[in-house]
Each structure stands twice: as C-alpha cells, then as structure tokens.
Amino acid sequence: MKRPMQIAVLVFTVGATGGLLASGGEKEGSKILTQASNAKWQAECASCHMAYQPGLLPERSWRKLMAGLDKHFGENASLDPATAEEITRFLAANSADRSGNRRSARIAASIPAAAVPLRISETAYFRRKHDEIASDIWRRAKVGSPANCQACHQAAEKGDYSERNVKIPR
C-alpha cells in the first residue's frame, strides 16, 4: 500500500518542479502562454489538430466557435451539449482577454472590438508575427496551413512560441 503513495508523491513533485521551471525560471516566462488544462478539452479538441491554448483567442471568439461545431471549418466536430458547455466555460475563463498573460493580452488587443475572428491565424497579432513567412512556405507538405502551429513551433503544445523553439520544416 505504501508504494502507490510514494509514486503519487513523486509524480506530484516532478510535476510541480516542471511547473515552476516553465513559469518563473527564465526571463521569457510571461511570454509562455498560461498552461490551463481541462480533461474534456484535451480529449475533444486535440484529435484533429493540437489543442490550441485558450489564451490564443478572446472569449467572444471561443463562444462563437463552440456554437458552430457542426460546421467547423468544413468539418463536423459536434459534441453532446454537456461536454460542449464544459469546454466553452473552460475556454472562456482562460481566454485571451481574461487569462492575464502578457502575450494573450497582446493578441486580444490586436483584434478590433467589433470583430469576432474564429481563427488565431486571422488576427492582426498573428499576421504581424508571421509577416516574413512567404506563402509557399505555408503550403509545404510538412506545414499544410498556418493552423499547423507545431509544424514550426516545437514546443507549441506547451504554450511556448518563443523564437528559440521555432524551426520551419523543409
């Protein structure tokens, strides 16, 4: 009976240390998006693409996107109402305009008040940060489209989009 307890303590310790390193250990800390997580979101929003961090879009965008999952960029990504509601609540609570993260705040600020973009890749912030990427690069087989963040950002799933973890595939 003792062993499971020890393993649990060990897992917790390792997890907590990792969290500390990611959030405070370096000067770029606040550039890393807040690592909020929710089991349903992880299970339902990461099967066709990476789970885009809630801090990448404002609350109004997430609400609109979640209300149209049956016609999601040409695909049916519909969910049962209870699951959809839980995920919407999670996305809203950690959205770009509510997370408190610096990068998220800049993304939110780049969107005009009347606009409700459904794509991160449509925001002015995204365009500005990617204005040196030629259009044929987006179409490379290993990239496919601007939505494929982790093709170039090796640590995208950890919310880290910093320059030192970028590598454009050939």
Place this chain on the structure above:
Amino acid sequence: MRKTSILFALPLWAGLSAAAAPEQILRDLEAEARRDSQTFTAFSAVRGEQFYRTERAGVDGGKISCASCHTADPRALGKTRAHKEILPLAPGANRERFTDPAKVDKWFRRNCNDVLGRACTAVEKGDFLAWLLSVK
C-alpha cells in the same frame, strides 16, 4: 489506508466498464441491422471495403472518402485535414480501436456526415467494421 485503495481501484473499475471488444461492437451492430432491415442476412467485408474507398462529392467541391483521411491502407497512419497524424484505424494495427462504443458512435456520426452528408446505416457500419477486422 482504506482511502488510498479506493482511490486506486476507481480508475481500474471505470476503465473496465467502458471497454468493449470490437467483436462485441460488431454483434451490437448486427442486432441493430436485423431490427432495421428484414432482408439482412450477414455483414460483408467486400461491401465494407467498397464503402471505405467510394469517393463522393465533398462540401468543398472536391472528392472525399473514408480513405481521404485514413489512407488507402487502414493499417497505416492517416492525416486529418488539419494536418495531424491519425493512428491506424484497423484493430489489427491499433488495439485501442473499436473498444469504446461512445467514441465509435461519435466518429461515425461526424465522419459519415462529412463524407456522405447523412448518418451511416447499421449495415454500412457493420460491413465496414467486418472489413477492418479482416485486414491483418
């Protein structure tokens, strides 16, 4: 002490109650097919393969089939339209496939809608699964 053992037993129990074998899912589909159709006799792997490969007109004007994402060989890695890898669909190559009835239902609902513009019938689903179980 007692609390920990309950804590650790719970995930195990939950895992067991959700799991099913692909053969069980096939039997459930068979019962459904019999209810739906009086002329139903048995599932056909040949029809299942045809169903998998048949190209239809997609919403964006292009052609789409099950193989568009799951590739010509269901034992191989596929790719979503958002460029993410899909693990093999055939249970022979991926033991997690067709073990969670809720997951199977969800993806039949979505993918049939995307490819056929309607829900799949129990016969179509059963033929399809019979074929997937036959590719080794």
